[in-house]
Amino acid sequence: MAKKVRKIEPVKQKVILELQPKKRVCAYCRVSTDSREQQNSFSAQVEYYKTFIGKRDDWEYTGIYADEAKSGTQVKKRDEFLRMIKDCEDGKIDMIITKSVTRFARNTVDSIEAIRKLKALGIGVYFEKEHINTLSEKSEQMITILSSLAQGEAESISTNNKWAVKKRFQDGTFKLSDPAYGYTKDEDGNLIIKEDEAKIVRRIFHEYLNGKGSYVIARYLNDDNVPTIRSAEEWQDSVVKEILQNPIYEGDLLLQKTYTTEVLPFERKTNKGELPQYFIENNHEPIITRKEGRMVRDIYEYRRNQMGVDDSGKYQNRYEFSSKIICKECGNIFRRQKIYIGKPYEKIQWCCVQHIRDISKCSMKAVREDIIKETFLTMWNKLLSNHTDILYPLLESLKNLRTDHEQEEEIKKLNNRIMELTEQSHILSRVVSKGYIDSAIFIERQNALTVELEAIKKMRNQCLDDNGYEKEIVGTVRLLEIIRYNPEIIEKYDENLFIHTVENIIIGENSEITFKLINNLELTEYYGK
Template sequence: MAKKITKIDPVKQQITLQLQPKKRVCAYCRVSSDSWEQQNSFTAQLEYYQSLIEGREDWQFAGIYADEARSGTKLKKRDDFLRMMKDCEAGRIDMIITKSVTRFARNTVDSIQAIRRLKELGIAVFFEKENINSLSEKSEQMLTILSSLAQGEAEGVSTNNKWGILKRFQDGTYIISTPAYGYTNNENGELIIQEAEAAVVRRIFRDYLNGKGTHIIAKELSEEGIPTICGAETWQAAVIKEILINPVYTGNLLQQKSLTTEGVPFKRKRNRGQLPQYLIEDNHAAIIPQEAANAVIDIFAYRRKQMGLDDPAKCQNRYAFSSKIHCGECGGIFHRQKIYAGKSYETIQWGCIRHIKNGEQCGQKSIREDVIQRAFAVMWNKLITNSDKILLPLLEMLKKLRIDEAQEQEIGACHNRIMELTEQVHILSRLAAKGYMDPALLIERQNTLAIELVAVKKKRNQLLDNNGFDREIAGTELMLELIRKNPHVIEKYREDLFLQAIDKVIVQKNGQITFRLINRLELSESCRKGGSTRWDKVI
């Protein structure tokens, strides 16, 4: 008996063309340096890909994502690459074209993870040089090999460079390309004093030894318009500290103070004993006497001990209000200040960093820490006594407003279509089981339904992801649980409740303190006399 063979034509391409007439194609370009030759290459890539994509009738130009002067070993620093991945997640791209695997990434792990994620989304990456489409069956093995080779090449270059630098460290021939502030290189690469900058260095050491802190020194230098290091806008306390502890100013050169990690992605870190350092004594003319430098180190050690900074546990989030208090006028972060230190009336206050640096940038006044604490206690007591009138209705409203009416209808339509398609699949299965349908026609129809089902589910998920109040709902539920565990009014400020309940504090210029809870609900208390809050007792 002759076998009956029926060809079942692919339906995916037909359905895709019906649902989306043109494939949305973008290009990704990258150059790893900002040299003139690379800039020309970068411009040429942009022009080439735009012309290529727009020249295809079945393609729709979805843009060009391009990172200039970005290393392929560090994915997080490639802004356009990350933006492209986000657009792929949002369903705006169907295909990516790039020059080669090395242009896409030199980090094997990042490259494969990105390609796999794009595969899950049904998005192809086409590598022109290697002629590889990431959606093909054998693409991943080949891409893994090529990405590993690209990463190996980058690591090999890095190893050779580090070996050469280390050799020059050991024989004392390493030439510093960017000398420390106060020095410059002569024609032989040797460090010589740059007098204008050296005068600033001497002043920094003198002021610190006379009792000024790094923050005050930085503020005064900025106010006087003294040129900064590397063209920065203002002097920073951290820069002043680096100058004070740098042995270069005593005529000694300490090399390999930082290191580059071995594997991709390469990261620059401070050398804290992982690698040997090389101290070259009497390498160049000193700006600061060794005795003055030793005295500075002793002061640093004393102040660290007094502030408890030698305890790592205390260094992490030293204060409950750190980074949480924001200025209602300029948006700046409030910093802690101690005034009248050592006096019986010593006070802790918090001030806007921009106002501290320059009163003309922000007119917000500082606020005492105890005022913020009492305002929190008042706000908390009002909240727990009215939680059934505030938080419970809010939770119900958030759940109802999770989606707007238009999107709710669209999501409902997607739900209905998914149910219809699922039911059609079941009907087909029952018909096939009873022999009422030709097997070839059954497979073709099932494939058609499966493709549409995936497309509708993807659309529904995007609608659900793009419009929700998950964070607000979760935060409100956590607030209710926190109140359930702490149902009684508090007589004074409690730091544990503040840390668990508050996301942000905004100090307004009108005398109000606004507390933004973890569910983004904002509650305000007045800190002015005669306002809604009395400071002589807690409500």
């Protein structure tokens, strides 16, 4: 008997075309420098892909994602790239076209991770230069090799650059590209004093030696409208501290205070002993005397010890209210202050930083810390006593609100269609088992059902993912757990309880304190009433 061979045509593409006639295609472009030639290249790429995609009848143009003047070594720095990936996840794109593997990413890990994520979504990336479509067989192996070569090239260039910089460190010939505040450069790249800025540097050192702190110095500089460093909005205490600790103002230069990691993704880190540093004494004309610099360092170290700062620069006794109290009037955070220092009735209060800087811009008054604690105690005990009437109904309502009526109807329709397709698949299996249809026809129809079923499930899952209120539900469940393990009325403020239940405190007028809990529920108390 002669063998009968019947070709089964691929149905996935056929079904997809029936469900979605045109493939939605976008392009991704990147220009990695700021030169005029590359800017022209950027514009040319945008125009090229717009025309290229528009020529295909079976493609639908969905736009250009173009990162301009950004590095390709780190995906997280490319806003347009990340937006494109998000649109792919949202089902808005079916295919991506880009010039080459090096234009897509020079970091092998990021490149492969993005390609695999897109491949799992059924979205291919076509690299024109290499003629590779990521949905084809063996594409990942080739892309891995090409991406690794590109990454190796980037790392090799970085290593060579760092070697050259290190050599100049050792020779003492390194020239700062961006001089510190108070200095500028001459024609040969040597540091020279910029007198208008040097005057401010001397003022900062003298005021610090006279007992003022960095925060107060910054505030006075802002009050006097002193021009800021590199056009910043205002002077910050962190900038003042940086000036006070920089040996450059004594005429010395400390090199390699920071370093770049060896492999991709390149990261800039503070040198805390990982690499050698190079100290050049008497490198340039000083702005302050060495005696002044030594005295400032002694005072700074003494204050650090008094405030309980460890070697990493972090406060050992961080306050539970730090960065959590927000001003309802201006939106700024509150800062901790001591009042009546040294008196028997010494108190701690929290005050809006904007009010401290300029009372005309924020009239919110300070609030004593003991009042905030007492008010929290009152709020928590009320919530504890009434949690069955507040949190349980809230949790039920949040679960009901996760989907609106239209979403609910859409999910119901998609579920019904999934049931229909599943039933059709079962019927088809029973028919072929009894020999009523040819196996080849069964395979073709079964594949078609599978493809459509996957598409419907994807749509259903997307509707479920967009229903929201996840944080509120998780936070409410967490509050109920905390209450279950702490069911008794508390008589004394509990710091741990506050930390685990409150996200923010909002201070308003007329003695109003609002506690925003971890489930976004806001409860307001009025102290002194």
